[in-house]
Amino acid sequence: xxxxxxxxxxxxxxxxxxxxxxxxxxxxxxxxxxxxxxxxxxxxxxxxxxxxxxxxxxxxxxxxxxxxxxxxxxxxxxxxxxxxxxxxxxxxxxxxxxxxxxxxxxxxxxxxxxxxxxxxxxxxxxxxxxxxxxxxxxxxxxxxxxxxxxxxxxxxxxxxxxxxxxxxxxxxxxxxxxxxxxxxxxxxxxxxxxxxxxxxxxxxxxxxxxxxxxxxxxxxxxxxxxxxxxxxxxxxxxxxxxxxxxxxxxxxxxxxxxxxxxxxxxxxxxxxxxxxxxxxxxxxxxxxxxxxxxxxxxxxxxxxxxxxxxxxxxxxxxxxxxxxxxxxxxxxxxxxxxxxxxxxxxxxxxxxxxxxxxxxxxxxx
Amino acid sequence: xxxxxxxxxxxxxxxxxxxxxxxxxxxxxxxxxxxxxxxxxxxxxxxxxxxxxxxxxxxxxxxxxxxxxxxxxxxxxxxxxxxxxxxxxxxxxxxxxxxxxxxxxxxxxxxxxxxxxxxxxxxxxxxxxxxxxxxxxxxxxxxxxxxxxxxxxxxxxxxxxxxxxxxxxxxxxxxxxxxxxxxxxxxxxxxxxxxxxxxxxxxxxxxxxxxxxxxxxxxxxxxxxxxxxxxxxxxxxxxxxxxxxxxxxxxx
Amino acid sequence: xxxxxxxxxxxxxxxxxxxxxxxxxxxxxxxxxxxxxxxxxxxxxxxxxxxxxxxxxxxxxxxxxxxxxxxxxxxxxxxxxxxxxxxxxxxxxxxxxxxxxxxxxxxxxxxxxxxxxxxxxxxxxxxxxxxxxxxxxxxxxxxxxxxxxxxxxxxxxxxxxxxxxxxxxxxxxxxxxxxxxxxxxxxxxxxxxxxxxxxxxxxxxxxxxxxxxxxxxxxxxxxxxxxxxxxxxxxxxxxxxxxxxxxxxxxxxxxxxxxxxxxxxxxxxxxxxxxxxxxxxxxxxxxxxxxxxxxxxxxxxxxxxxxxxxxxxxxxxxxxxxxxxxxxxxxxx
Numbered sequence: 005x006x007x008x009x010x011x012x013x014x015x016x017x018x019x020x021x022x023x024x025x026x027x028x029x030x031x032x033x034x035x036x037x038x039x040x041x042x043x044x045x046x047x048x049x050x051x052x053x054x055x056x057x058x059x060x061x062x063x064x065x066x067x068x069x070x071x072x073x074x075x076x077x078x079x080x081x082x083x084x085x086x087x088x089x090x091x092x093x094x095x096x097x098x099x100x101x102x103x104x105x106x107x108x109x110x111x112x113x114x115x116x117x118x119x120x121x122x123x124x125x126x127x128x129x130x131x132x133x134x135x136x137x138x139x140x141x142x143x144x145x146x147x148x149x150x151x152x153x154x155x156x157x158x159x160x161x162x163x164x165x166x167x168x169x170x171x172x173x174x175x176x177x178x179x180x181x182x183x184x185x186x187x188x189x190x191x192x193x194x195x196x197x198x199x200x201x202x203x204x205x206x207x208x209x210x211x212x213x214x215x216x217x218x219x220x221x222x223x224x225x226x227x228x229x230x231x232x233x234x235x236x237x238x239x240x241x242x243x244x245x246x247x248x249x250x251x252x253x254x255x256x257x258x259x260x261x262x263x264x265x266x267x268x269x270x271x272x273x274x275x276x277x278x279x280x281x282x283x284x285x286x287x288x289x290x291x292x293x294x295x296x297x298x299x300x301x302x303x304x305x306x307x308x309x310x311x312x313x314x315x316x317x318x319x320x321x322x323x324x325x326x327x328x329x330x331x332x333x334x335x336x337x338x339x340x341x342x343x344x345x346x347x348x349x350x351x352x353x354x355x356x357x358x359x360x361x362x363x364x365x366x367x368x369x
Numbered sequence: 370x371x372x373x374x375x376x377x378x379x380x381x382x383x384x385x386x387x388x389x390x391x392x393x394x395x396x397x398x399x400x401x402x403x404x405x406x407x408x409x410x411x412x413x414x415x416x417x418x419x420x421x422x423x424x425x426x427x428x429x430x431x432x433x434x435x436x437x438x439x440x441x442x443x444x445x446x447x448x449x450x451x452x453x454x455x456x457x458x459x460x461x462x463x464x465x466x467x468x469x470x471x472x473x474x475x476x477x478x479x480x481x482x483x484x485x486x487x488x489x490x491x492x493x494x495x496x497x498x499x500x501x502x503x504x505x506x507x508x509x510x511x512x513x514x515x516x517x518x519x520x521x522x523x524x525x526x527x528x529x530x531x532x533x534x535x536x537x538x539x540x541x542x543x544x545x546x547x548x549x550x551x552x553x554x555x556x557x558x559x560x561x562x563x564x565x566x567x568x569x570x571x572x573x574x575x576x577x578x579x580x581x582x583x584x585x586x587x588x589x590x591x592x593x594x595x596x597x598x599x600x601x602x603x604x605x606x607x608x609x610x611x612x613x614x615x616x617x618x619x620x621x
Numbered sequence: 622x623x624x625x626x627x628x629x630x631x632x633x634x635x636x637x638x639x640x641x642x643x644x645x646x647x648x649x650x651x652x653x654x655x656x657x658x659x660x661x662x663x664x665x666x667x668x669x670x671x672x673x674x675x676x677x678x679x680x681x682x683x684x685x686x687x688x689x690x691x692x693x694x695x696x697x698x699x700x701x702x703x704x705x706x707x708x709x710x711x712x713x714x715x716x717x718x719x720x721x722x723x724x725x726x727x728x729x730x731x732x733x734x735x736x737x738x739x740x741x742x743x744x745x746x747x748x749x750x751x752x753x754x755x756x757x758x759x760x761x762x763x764x765x766x767x768x769x770x771x772x773x774x775x776x777x778x779x780x781x782x783x784x785x786x787x788x789x790x791x792x793x794x795x796x797x798x799x800x801x802x803x804x805x806x807x808x809x810x811x812x813x814x815x816x817x818x819x820x821x822x823x824x825x826x827x828x829x830x831x832x833x834x835x836x837x838x839x840x841x842x843x844x845x846x847x848x849x850x851x852x853x854x855x856x857x858x859x860x861x862x863x864x865x866x867x868x869x870x871x872x873x874x875x876x877x878x879x880x881x882x883x884x885x886x887x888x889x890x891x892x893x894x895x896x897x898x899x900x901x902x903x904x905x906x907x908x909x910x911x912x913x914x915x916x917x918x919x920x921x922x923x924x925x926x927x928x929x930x931x932x933x934x935x936x937x938x939x940x941x942x943x944x945x946x947x948x949x950x951x952x953x954x
Contacts, residue, residue, distance in 0.1 A: 118771075119456050125778055184770035188711065189946050191777055195879065196939025199932045206928055251475020255467060257457045261419050261450045265518070267443025267471040296781045313457045346792060353789045356782035363760055363775065 052310055052317045059324035066331035067095050074339060093229050097291050098330045100235050102302075104288035106326030107246055108281045109299030110306065110318055114257045115277035116183055119307070120363065122300045123285050126187060127194015129294040131171070132286035134197040135164060137204045140216045157234040161283065168282035172275050183260075235287045242280055250315040253277075257313075292348055297355025302326040304362060370395050371416060371525065371559070376425030378411055378581075386411045386581045388425060395430075395524070397573035398551050398558045402565055402592075404602050407578040409561045410451075410529050416559070417448030417527045429525055443471035446525035447518035451533050461505070461513045462498040465489055468520030488520035492546055507534035512543065519550065526550070528560045532567065544571045565602075569593050570614045577601045593617065646902060653690075653910040660686045660913050663920050684816045689916055689930075690909040691819035692875050695867040697908025698826055698901075700882020705836040705897070706860045707761065709772045710945075713882030714750075714868045717776035720879075721783040722753025723865075723872035728787055732794055739873065743818060747869030753783065754861045821870055825863050826905060833897045836860055877931055880938020881908060887945055911937075 071091050077083035112123045123129075139160075171193075175186045205213060246253075255263050256273055263270045288295065306322035307313065333351055338344040370392065377387035386408035393399050401409040414420040416427050418434040427434045429446045447468070465488050469481040477485070489498050492512045502510055511534055518526055531547070532540045548571050550556045562568050568575050568589065575592040577585040579601050585592055592598070593615040598606040606619040661682045700713035714720045726749025730742045737745075757776060764775075829836070839846050839856035846853040871878060885907040889900050912930065915937060919928040 113456070117455060120778065121774060122778075125774070125781060184774075185946050187774060188770050189943050191774065192939045192942045192946070196936055196943075199935030199939065203928065203932050203936065206926075206932075207923065251470070254457075254475060255470050257455055258467060259453060259455045261448070262453060262455070262467070264419055264439065265417065265443065265448050266467060266521070267438075267440035269439050297785065307458075313459060313463075346789070349785070349789045349792050352785040356785040359778060360782055363778075364763065 049312070052312055052321070055309055055311075056317075056320055056324060059321065059328055063324055063327045063331060066328060066335055067099075070095050070331060070335050073335070093232060094334075095331070096232050096236065098334060099327050100232065100239055101288045101292050101295075102298075102326035102330040103239050103243070103323050104284040105295055105299040106302045106306070106322040107243065107319060108284035108288070109303040110315070110322050111246060111253060111277050112281045112299075113303060114253050114315070115274045115281075116187060117257070117259055118187075119304065120300075120359070121187060122296055123281050124294050124296045124299075125194070126190035127197055128282050128285035129289040130194040130197035130201065131168065131282060132164070132289045134201040134204075135167060135286075136290075137201045137208075137216060139163075140208060140212050141204045144212065154234075157238070161238065164283060164286050165279055168279045169275065172278040172282075176271055176275055176278075231290065235291060238283065238287055242283055246280065246319065250319060253315040253319075254313075257315075295348060296352060297359055298326070298330070298348075298351050301351075301355045301358050302329060304358070370428075370430070371557070372426075372428040373412070373416065374426045374428075376412070376415055376422045376427060378408075378415060378420070378422050384581050386415070387422075389578075389581070389583050391576060391583055391586065393557070393559060393574070393576075395557050396551065396555060398547060398560065398571055399574040399576060400568035400572035401559065401561045401576050401578060402563075402568050402601070403578035403584075406580075408581040409578050411581075412578065413527050413529050413559065413561050414448070414450065417446065418442065419448060419450065440471055443521065443523070445523055446527065447521040447523045448527040448529070449514050449518050449531070450529045453514060459502050460499050461494055461502065461516070462489065464502060464513055465494075465498075465516045465520045468517040468522075471521060484520050484522055488516040491519060491550070492516040493542075508536065508539040511535060512539075515543070515546070524555075524557055526556050526558045528558065530561050530563065532562060532564070540567070547571070565593075565598065565606075565617050569617065589614065646906070649903070649906045649910070653906055653913070656910055656913040656917070657686055657690065660689065660917055663917055686913070688816040688819055688875065689913050691816075691822045692871045692878060693881065693908040693910070693912030694826060694905045695819070695822040695871050695908075696878045696881040696912075697885040697904045698822075698829055698882075699864045699867050701886040701901070701904050702829060702836055702860050702864055703882065704886055705833075705840045706857060707758075707772065708840040708842075709769050710887060711770065711773040711883065711942075712776065713880070714864065715780070715877060715879045716773040716883065717754065717757045718780035718783050719750045719754045719757075719864060719868045720872060720877045721780040721787065723747065723750040723869045724877065725749055725753075725783055725787045725790075726869065727873055728790055732790070739818060743869050743873045746873050747866045750868045750872075751861060751865035753779075754865055758857065758861065816874055818870055819874055822867055825867050826901075828859075828863060830898070830901050832856075832859070833901060837897055876929075878912065879931060879935050880942060881912060881934060884938050884941045885911060888941065891945075 071088060075084055075087050077087055108123050108128075112121070112126075113119050172186075175189055205216065208216065252268060252273060255266050255268050256270065256277070258266075260270045263273070302322050302325050306318050306325055309325075310317040310321040312318075330347075330351070334344065334347050337347050337350065343350070373389055373391040373393075375388045375390060377389070378385050385406070389408075389412060391412075401413060403409050411420065415422045416429065416434065418427075418439075421435070429442070432442055432445055434442060434446075462485065465485050466477055466481070468488065469477055469484060473481050489495055492515055494509075494512060494516055497505065497509060497513070502513060505513065511531065515528070515531060518528075526547075528547075531543055535543055544567055547558055547560070551558050551573075560572075562572075569592075570589075572589060575585075575587065575589055576583055577592060577597070584601055585597050593608050595606055595608045598608065598617055598619075602619070604619055606617050609616045609618055696714065699719070703712045703714070703717065703719075704710055714723075723746040726746035727742060729749070730737055730745040734741065757779060760775065760779070761772065835851055835856050838849060838851050839853055839860070843853045846856070886900075886904050889903045889907055893900055893903060912934070915933040916930045919930050919933050922928055
């Protein structure tokens, strides 16, 4: 309040007017010296990086533990290596899944301007399920049974991307495109896709159904080894894309009006983001089945611990936190409670409770 | 110069604006006034390309707002609406920093930081720069948003009811700051204001709208007459010929 | 005062169509009766067969059709009350978690009391449904909402939480497969002796018919309700109890029936306007008709096998819901 009544200092603004030409250096020497430092806030930056480093180290520790802990075979023997290789697949699966869920949830939150919904609530996994089922339905089991090669991964990704673009493009078009309506339609479509997929599955022959089920629901201990490298490759490609867009995500998070004011094609960016989310979720779903709340926990905690809300910090923090959480809980559940099969279920449960508490504590939505 | 040609907007068949023609010359403050539902905000948001018109064209600084590259536009014109909700937790400085996005694409240069500092200074936000937006009062937040669009360093500034949420003291300070931005920085500022007296005291031009039509356009002296105002607002309004600017009285 | 004037205003539209309306309802009832007759005659077993024909009719066909009518009415009415109480058009048992809670209750009753009677299970399921719905209402009251569209979204997230818990319980007790079959709403297993509890629904309908206006007033909020002299809390609890009971019964007997409570009341109010009391018979008829039609479709589409009615409802309901939303989008929220 006192700020305004204080004699304003018009001098500086007047001396260095807002023109695009570089401001005269002499006008505000002391400001120039402090400005970049204050804006970057080295403390926050250091804290953020420090936390990422800790998370990274934890991830490595858990990964190594998972690989070598309690290997019944003699070190260096044939069996030892075979077990190691199998476990490496598990670790790889976990890393890919955690990355997909974490990144997808964060950018989904950003694009939809909310922090309580998760991609799977909007039926992204149902979308994957219905596309896979439709493939078998139309082309027979052969469409999926063929070994995973580059062409197949490309074709499937292309179908997924094409369909998601059409769907979200349509949902988000129109002069009254409204985010909440779109979300609700997405949710209902998700439920509809679920029904449709189940319905089509009922019409399949048992052998086709078998092939499909194997494709639709992997699990962590026994995921599709041949698909893993492709999934990882997809993650790298999508990850690079997302990283290059990190500043744009910061702007999208400010909402439509502000984003448009700042020169972003908001609608196109949101649609692109949703398509990216669809791809990430389909990778994750194909490996471990649907997950609703894992991404929610990871994203929510990341917003808290990454200090800065910039995507340059939030995204890596979320990805690392996801990997640590998933590796850690897998390790604990497998080697302490001998309940490896329950990993996703327990994580979902914990995430669900976390969501409930979060909702009850939150003041407004 | 802002040129509005044949702009028309309707919702479910009900016209809310237009067809409207208007030319707003460069420089100075232009105030859009009119009763509720007159189409002031609609016109402003169409000029600012946040809303698509059903027909007609808008040119700002020679750029067609529907066709020009959005980023180029963002370096020419900035628009601020009344409500700005988002979930990200930002400090004032970070928010103002976003004003530089059209220029730098998110990675702030030394020059960008300078512009941010100047904008903060201009709106007297230095002491609040590192506070989070959700820790501020409505009026302080309003100033932070204005600082953001100032940092955007555009020739044209469109503000939708910038005096909302502001008490008398802050409203006056805000108008003074906008006046300075127009005078010292040579900005072309278009604002929607509710209180006709603010328009009379600070604006160079007033555009009066009513039922989606531009009914009067002119200097405050031309608009501030009992006849014109009473027609625009459908209320009996007296204009006192006070110094240094006329005063509309309409309370009873 | 506001509430009274709005009631008057909304009541004007149906008045004009009253003459037409007098014929419309009997016509709709006739259509549903036709569907009932059709439903009685669809099936693998030939009813004209000499020895067991009429017996089979009474053992499976009649119970099944009666259960369909009752469950359809129950879920449609549930949707109607919930929409009144929350003043939100997108709310119904499956979008706020009531169904999931009832399902969890059923699961718990199987684990804790494997030998319990159907009635006990219904009571447990209804209690869970009641608790879950109250939780949802509590969240709605606590949270400041910027848009009414967020309400069903929160509800769906909540039901996902309960679903996750059910899955966990089922998985750790190795009952996951049962879970899928139970909750997929289907009338295949409805035979004599397993559906009669559904008649509770009839009582619920009567209560709602009597108290309809009060529910609407309660839905306008505690302050307005108190202002016109209504005990807000009591109406909320009565409403939630009715919903929980109806949902509990249907969940235990047939499973989840998604979207029914959403689609039917919305379609009725779209066609007839918002005059509550005169809409109630329409909601009942619509609910019964829709579910019978879906069930018949499910029985013939892969004859002689059956596709669960819930799946067809899911598809149809999703489609209608989206059309509703798009209409709202066109009008502009």
